[in-house]
Amino acid sequence: MKHTNRCPKCGSGDIVRIDGHAGAYASGNNIMLGATIFSAVNVNRYICCSCGFTEEWIDREDIEKVKDSKKAVKL
Numbered sequence: 001m002k003h004t005n006r007c008p009k010c011g012s013g014d015i016v017r018i019d020g021h022a023g024a025y026a027s028g029n030n031i032m033l034g035a036t037i038f039s040a041v042n043v044n045r046y047i048c049c050s051c052g053f054t055e056e057w058i059d060r061e062d063i064e065k066v067k068d069s070k071k072a073v074k075l
Helices: 060-067
Strands: 015-018 030-032 040-042 044-048 054-057
Touching (some): 040 060
Antiparallel strands (some): 030 040, 044 054
16 A cells, blocks of 8 residues: 555555654554654554555664564564
């Protein structure tokens, strides 16, 4: 959905993006990598308004932060 603006489940083009954010007490749509809000990596949501399917993406520049985090478990 991020790249095609189409839902992979129903084919709809009625897609919205909700930007990730970090709020007080680790609220918001984010991944906390440390103890403070400054360590948060935002997770952006793409939502199909026709069927409700969702995808979550982080920005490319944050991938290394997540990968290098002590919380990351390599699969």
